[in-house]
Amino acid sequence: MTYLHANERRFIDELKDYLRLPTISAQAEHASDMVAGARWVADHCRAMGLQAEVCPTPGHPVVLANTPRRPGKRPRVLIYGHYDVQPPDPLEGWESPPFEPRVVGGRLFARGASDNKGQHFAHLKAVEAYLRTGTELPCDLTFVIEGEEEVGSAHLPEVLRRRRAELTCDCVVISDTGMPSLKLPALTYALRGIAALEIKVTGPNRDLHSGIYGGSVANPAMVLSQLLAGLVNQQGRVTVPGFYAKVKALSAFERRQMGRLPHQDAAYRRFLGSPALFGERGYTSEERRTARPTLEINGLTSGYQGEGSKTIVPSWASAKLTLRLVPDQSPASIVRLMKAHLRRICPPTVRLEVKAGHGAEPYWVSPEGPLAAAALAALRRGFGREPVLIREGGSIPIVVGFRKILRAESLLLGLALPDANAHSPNESFHLEAFSGGMRMSAHLWAELGQTLARRPASSAS
Numbered sequence: 403m404t405y406l407h408a409n410e411r412r413f414i415d416e417l418k419d420y421l422r423l424p425t426i427s428a429q430a431e432h433a434s435d436m437v438a439g440a441r442w443v444a445d446h447c448r449a450m451g452l453q454a455e456v457c458p459t460p461g462h463p464v465v466l467a468n469t470p471r472r473p474g475k476r477p478r479v480l481i482y483g484h485y486d487v488q489p490p491d492p493l494e495g496w497e498s499p500p501f502e503p504r505v506v507g508g509r510l511f512a513r514g515a516s517d518n519k520g521q522h523f524a525h526l527k528a529v530e531a532y533l534r535t536g537t538e539l540p541c542d543l544t545f546v547i548e549g550e551e552e553v554g555s556a557h558l559p560e561v562l563r564r565r566r567a568e569l570t571c572d573c574v575v576i577s578d579t580g581m582p583s584l585k586l587p588a589l590t591y592a593l594r595g596i597a598a599l600e601i602k603v604t605g606p607n608r609d610l611h612s613g614i615y616g617g618s619v620a621n622p623a624m625v626l627s628q629l630l631a632g633l634v635n636q637q638g639r640v641t642v643p644g645f646y647a648k649v650k651a652l653s654a655f656e657r658r659q660m661g662r663l664p665h666q667d668a669a670y671r672r673f674l675g676s677p678a679l680f681g682e683r684g685y686t687s688e689e690r691r692t693a694r695p696t697l698e699i700n701g702l703t704s705g706y707q708g709e710g711s712k713t714i715v716p717s718w719a720s721a722k723l724t725l726r727l728v729p730d731q732s733p734a735s736i737v738r739l740m741k742a743h744l745r746r747i748c749p750p751t752v753r754l755e756v757k758a759g760h761g762a763e764p765y766w767v768s769p770e771g772p773l774a775a776a777a778l779a780a781l782r783r784g785f786g787r788e789p790v791l792i793r794e795g796g797s798i799p800i801v802v803g804f805r806k807i808l809r810a811e812s813l814l815l816g817l818a819l820p821d822a823n824a825h826s827p828n829e830s831f832h833l834e835a836f837s838g839g840m841r842m843s844a845h846l847w848a849e850l851g852q853t854l855a856r857r858p859a860s861s862a863s
Contacts, residue, residue, distance in 0.1 A: 405531040406840050413527050413840075414833065416446070418503040420485075420519050421512040426445030427462055427486035427553045436462040443467075443547050450526065450664045451533040452545070459557035462486065466565070467544045469529065477541040477854035479847070480810065482569040482800065483578065484520025484551035487514035488825045495827030509830040517824035520831035521577035521817045521839065522547060528843035532747075540851025544569060548800075551578075554760030555799045564808045572854045573773055574804045575846065577839060579794045579816030582663055584834050587781040587842070590691070590814035591769035592793040593801060595727035597736045598759030601626065601744065602720040603665050603752040608706075610715040619715060620751035625702040626719040629748060633697055638682035638690075640697045640725075644741045645736070648764075650729040652693055659769075659791045660688050673821070692793040696726045720857065722759075726795060733761030762799035767811050772857065774847035777813045784842025815842065 406413075425439035426432040440456045440463035447454035447467035454467035465485070490500035490513045493811045498504050503512035510520065525545075528811075532539050546569070562569060577700075581588040598804045605622040635641055665688045671679050681690035704719030706712035724735055737758045748754040768774070769791045781789040794814070817839040825827045 403531075403537050403841060403846065405586070406527065406837070406844065409527075409531075410837060410840075413506070413523075414836075417510065417515075417520060417523050417836075418512075419745055420446075420523065421510075421514055422501055422504045423485075424501050425486050425549065426489050427550050428489055433462075436486065440465050440549060441688040443485055446860075447526070447545065450530045452529070452840035456754055458687055459561060460842055461553075461557045463488055464549065464558060464561050465545070465547040466569075467545040468549070469539055471531070471542055472538075475612060477851050478571040479541045479543055479854075480569060480574045480804070481522065481525050481543060481545045481809070482576045482804070482812075483525070483545070484549065485514075485547055486549045486552050487517065488552050489520070490528045490827070492686070492827065497828055498727075500827075500829075503798050505833070509832050510523075510836075511762060511828060511830045514828055515829050516818040516822040517829065518551065518578045520836055524767065524817060524836055524839035525577065525843045530849075531840075533845070535801045540726065540847050540856070542570065543847070551798070551800070552710065554762070555803070558759075558800055559803045559807060562803060566807065568657065572857075573809050574710050574801075574808070574810050574812040575850075576798065576801065576812050577815050577817050578706045578798055579814045580818040580822070581816055581819060582790065582792065582833070583819065584785070584832065584838070585787050586664070587785040587789045587838065588789055588792045588816060589769065589774060590792050590794045590816055591774070592729070593798055593814070594692070594695070594795050595731065595762045595764035595802075597727060597733040597761045598742060598795040599723045599725075600720060600757045601629070601723065601750070602718060602755040602757075603629070604718040604755070606715065606717055609717050610727070612713045612715050616715055617631045620749065621715050622719040623716050625736070625749060625752050626702075626704065626721060629744065630699055630721060630723075631669050632747065635771045638680060640695065642697075644739050645695070646648060648694060648730045648732070648735070652689065655791070656693070657689070658684065660693070660793070663688060663792065664671060680719055692795045693728060695728050695731060698724055698726070710722060722781070726797070727764050729764045729766045732763060760799070762797045764804040765798070765801045765805075765812070773813060773850070775813065776853040777815060778848065780842050780846035780849045781815065783845040784840075785838045799823055815839075815846075 424435050444454040444456050452467040457464045500513040530581045579590045603622045603626045701722040705716035728843045741756045818836045
């Protein structure tokens with residue numbers, strides 16, 4: 403811990419260098435930045451004393467980095483992170499340029515600060531402390547840091563399959579979620595899945611003068627609005643038949659755990675800046691945002707958007723949707739239900755297209771096993787606070803891949819605070835979370851090493 407404290411200022415400067423790289427995986431013009439980002443990570447790992455390589459894929463590269471292997475059978479842990487980031491738009495919402503990191507009020511502001519560069523960097527620095535001080539690591543560690551998490555991790559599963567022999571592990575550690583506050587470090591035991599769709603309705607073969615033609619043809623923007631408005635009712639329930647058929651109900655234990663969290667609807671509403679809260683009847687706001695399925699409209703496009711008016715009937719209208727899923731829903735089955743329902747309710751006055759986008763299965767793992775106990779102990783020691791068990795509303799597509807391909811469960815030890823603004827302007831990472839995360843990580847290898855040494859690898863889940 404002395405090494406971590408003594409070098410923290412340098413670590414922050416290094417993290418700033420990392421954050422200056424605009425590694426935006428969703429935009430083709432940043433392809434060279436993605437390559438530079440992967441090389442930066444690999445070079446940094448080598449400078450720490452890890453064995454690192456950049457593994458090409460048909461998309462963006464994956465970085466694999468190993469601690470020096472020691473003789474004998476030892477516990478093996480994989481640490482996952484991603485160097486790609488969300489686009490910074492809207493740029494006018496940023497108080498400073500998104501790729502010019504700055505520290506204000508104990509927070510480091512930049513795109514990717516909390517999602518996910520800062521979080522996995524805390525693990526890298528904890529490992530550096532072991533290597534630089536000559537302290538033996540209780541586990542063999544492998545970092546897998548990819549460049550496509552923000553676009554669905556399309557190519558990482560193939561890397562895992564191709565390199566399975568060397569990536570087989572007893573468990574996976576991921577810091578890409580959050581914690582309720584600095585006083586409440588958390589182990590996340592469940593994630594929602596996701597299914598993305600794009601809907602397009604087309605009417606006339608061109609935009610029409612609304613005065614001459616309006617009233618004689620269906621307006622695609624109006625039709626699409628009516629379709630979308632009917633997908634969720636006033637009670638917050640998705641109306642698609644069969645949508646809730648496979649939803650695993652919350653247990654009494656889970657609802658008690660959520661009840662421990664210091665959530666207040668009034669403060670939550672003020673934080674969001676919303677006039678009032680809304681959600682599925684019969685559930686708390688915390689349950690709605692983390693443990694219940696949802697349907698959200700992410701974007702709407704149609705007609706004229708420029709200054710002033712343009713009196714047209716637009717030729718087409720489109721919308722991007724995502725559905726957050728919970729155990730035991732599957733993206734493929736939900737997409738089938740959505741397509742069938744939309745075709746059933748779409749009027750014959752327009753042509754309907756529904757395209758499926760990326761998807762990820764929901765994730766749930768028991769919060770009461772020995773690996774969870776080891777993680778909770780490391781959180782307690784790293785932050786000096788009693789940790790909590792939480793569910794997260796977001797999705798990390800690859801956790802199900804780790805389970806299916808490597809047969810390893812994941813420990814989700816998030817370091818981002820609720821106001822980190824991930825995916826939004828002014829994203830930030832609290833420096834106390836960074837330092838606590840490094841301490842937690844340093845303790846975690848000892849806790850996991852002891853736990854895994856007592857268990858056969860086949861039962862490490």
